[in-house]
Amino acid sequence: MNISTILVVSPMYKELQTIIEKKVPQKTFRFIPEDKLTQNDINWADALVSFNLKADYEYSNVKWIHSLGAGVDRFLYKKKWNEAVLLTRTICSFGQRIAEYCLSYILKDLQLHDVFQNQQEQKIWNQLTPKLVGDQSVLVYGTGEIGQMIAKVFSGLGVDVYGVSLSGQEKAYFKEVVKLDSHFSRLSEMNYIINTLPLTEKTEKFFNGTIFNHLSNTGFINVGRGASVDEEALLQALTGKQIRFAVLDVFSQEPLPENNLLWSHPRVQITPHVSAVTTPQEGAACFLETLMNIEENKPLKNLVDTKKGY
Template sequence: MLYLYSPEQQDHYHRLLQEALPDWSVASWPQEVNTEAVTHVVTWKPPVNFFSRFPNLQVIFTLGAGVDKFLQRDDIPDHVTIIRLTDAGMAQQMTEYALYGLLHYQRQMDIYRRQQQAGIWQPQPTRLARNTRVTVLGLGQLGMQVAQNLAQLGYPVSGWSRQPRTIDNVRCVHGCAALDDLLKETDVLFSVLPSTTETQHLLNAQRLALLPKDAALINAGRGTLIDQDALLDLLNQQHLRFVLLDVFAEEPLPATHSFWQHPSVLITPHVAADTIPEEAVAQIAANMQALASGHPVQGMVDRHRGY
């Protein structure tokens, strides 16, 4: 039996899952079921101790790409396989989000906004895409596609990851030493990194300061990546010109946080890329078939790596 917990779109997901998996019995929270019969769960943001009720649980499918909250739980036994979404319509949205922030910086909309507020009519020098260096942090399924899409638009794109990667038309580097050198050559830094022990405050005060003066930062990965106090200091020093932040160390971002009113900060409420139900269910169904047949599965989580 497959059990679904997704209160915000429960009926929609239930219908899609039942259509995609006609040979499976699909039940939805809060429906009462024989908990011993549940072997697979599809869910996002389940409550505390949710998984403890299923003694024969084998696989958890998450309705998102990030799995840090799942790996922090104590109700998921080690033998249970966790499979995350690798795209499900998110790559296109993530590209759009990155491109919006990139154009906001390249076309100097942040400067024009301040000029508008001050009643100043002053054209700024033209900056072309080919003269705007972009670095993508995180070259998984989402980051790889963002990097490729931006490169196709004429931007010089570099990508950084922990492990070696090869992407057409993208300069790829890996390792912390390479990151430090890369930041010095970056005009717009875009992150889609997951939250792991290795990425915690990866962008600390020292690394953020390596970005050239008047560079921009776009974070659509996880808020724990950045030392927020250090970022605020660099903004106040006018070392960084503009930041677009979709994720934060604490969410929702507290109403008293300085980011809200800062003139160089643009905030969105963790909406850079939403899961598309139809594509998510198609991916889940394909992975269930792959599991059953012993074929490779996309999105299988390595708990040691954290993604």
């Protein structure tokens, strides 16, 4: 595949320009912010490099789209896709970043940080015993690269890590992997649930009352996609104590609207989609490697199955 004109659309377009242009001077680039993008820019390009475009565009004339994030739902979710267009995604330190993000909140819970902070504010000396992370069971939805890294980090600390996937295929570091249609059998045993699933029509509002009603005093962490969670059902589960606390990094609408009830819920921790941030250096490195592999007809480890949506 011959790629000559490349359009890079990102809030970090200046940083990417500094890194990329000197690496491939033989290509013609346009580096622009998202709010300056037009359909004419896309029509000009052989390749589009972006992540979170703010509007719908026609991509069928480009040869290749590269997502600067791990997710590609912005390009595929409930949209028609021209199979002649190649779609790749960024693979970098996302797995490690998300694993450490999840671990930090689980350790915070086990070490009773909030409880002891509250006692300090009230000047109460009450000795409570923190729990050990190695005594916990965690169920990870999604056993791809990110899910596997979570399993690797957690299992290394003695955690029993279970996985849920479409196929139920066994993966390294998981004690057991179950199919998506038989995951209910494990829910009641879990101390924590972590969602890393991509957003597809199958996973939209997947975490709903049916799932939450199988839980009891469970911690819920969402680092997948916001639209995979039914927010109303989540609030009900928090009220009913099926979910003890929720850590939410992703939402159906971002930024999260000020009137959303999740902001003020005492057992919800909100972060602004930071569990796996693409740095300019990592984003540029993955793009450049992918470009080289495409032009040299080498295998693409980050190729997206557009029919599956991930």
